[in-house]
Amino acid sequence: MDRMNMDQATALTGKALNTLSLVSPWLAGEATYRLFRLPLKRAATRDEEKRLIGQAHIEKVRVAGETAVTYRWGSGERPVLLAHGWQSRGTCFARFVPGLLAAGYSPVAYDAPAHGDATGGTTHVLAFREVIGQLAEEHGEFEAIISHSVGVMASVLALRSGVSARRLVAISQVGEFTFLFDQFCGQLGLQPRLREELRQRIESRIFPGEKDIWQRFSTTYEPSGVTVPILVIHDEDDRMVGVDQARRMAEVFGDQARLVTTQGLGHRRILDDPGVIASTLDFVTAAQSGPAEASVAGR
Structure with a gap:
């Protein structure tokens, strides 16, 4: 349609x-x-995502009465969580996985209830948070959480609830x-x-x-509850979620957060952009902090 x-x-x-x-x-x-609570559609699986699924260690977990699907690549050491958004799926981060593996990390992703290959027709953000909590129990501290859209909100809620991570990447976030x-x-x-x-x-x-x-x-509520460095990435032309959501988060977290803006990528295509992926991998692999705002041209 x-x-x-x-x-x-x-x-x-x-x-x-x-x-x-x-x-x-x-x-x-x-x-x-x-x-x-009803995602109107499930994200289609692209060919590169199908290949990635074929290489993954796949498990299933029960969440809110439904069965969520989890994916892991690599040895399991130095886990990095990939948290998808609404009407999406864990493999939407497909182009992040090779770089994370090459750097010695083990990417971990999931399909939340009513998304991807998980069961269920309706869901909500707390089910997303529950999946993250279960993965944290299995994998321990995450080297980083790379999140997108509603997945950012779920990740922040999980961090406030005791999930441990060393860094947070918030892409195209729904903050409020x-x-x-x-x-x-x-x-x-x-x-x-x-x-x-x-x-x-x-x-x-x-x-x-x-x-x-x-x-x-909201992601900006009591920022003292989230103490990790944060990389906030958002496209100026995002028609689904305005860039003001990202600017607000960067402002509230101050020196703890760094804001990167793009142009011409929109809400979902941003996850395929080489510049965004490179900025994310740089942030995950090296300590970065400071309030400076950068701009990356859309591709």
Whole structure:
């Protein structure tokens, strides 16, 4: 489905939900809540990713009642976690793996529930965090976590929850938890009453008993809880997640973070860019810190 048809389908879906909410707010809320947790598609596996899967040590772990798939390349020594985003899969980092292996690291990736080859139709960020936690129990401290999009948020939550890593790379990050909610509601054009129905379900069903989730589950909340050096990479032309998310993270973490911006790569193609991969590998293999902002031209 091309972008225009997808936008039309989204608009029609939102209109239908708003109309349903006039008749049955509860039923409309249930449908909207399911849609919020539903990746609309699974990322296709490119040929290079298929070859990489064939070379991986593959295992399965139970997460939130579903079966997630994990991948490891290398000997298992000096593990580096690759944390994918929404509607993606672990092998989206395929072009990072050869360089990590050549430098003596063991890349570790996963398909979260409802993604890649994992089971399930719906999921949420806490399931991502749970997969990371299980991999940390198996592999110990990560030399680095290289994360993308919602995977950045999940990685930060995992670090706050006791997962240990020496460095964090945040690419095309979704930093504010409210961004996910606002973007979803905005794309569908949800009316205020239906937005509130959805908000209440997120709070009571995904985060029961939790307080201040809209602040606490953002990457910039209480930065003292994440003490590792951070490389923040974001494209100026990212239409899915604005670069302001990255600038905010770099600002909040100060000297602990370094911001690299690109142009012309967008939200997902950035993971295939040689300059981005080189910057990431340099950061993983050598101590880097400081607030300086760099710019890498898109390729």
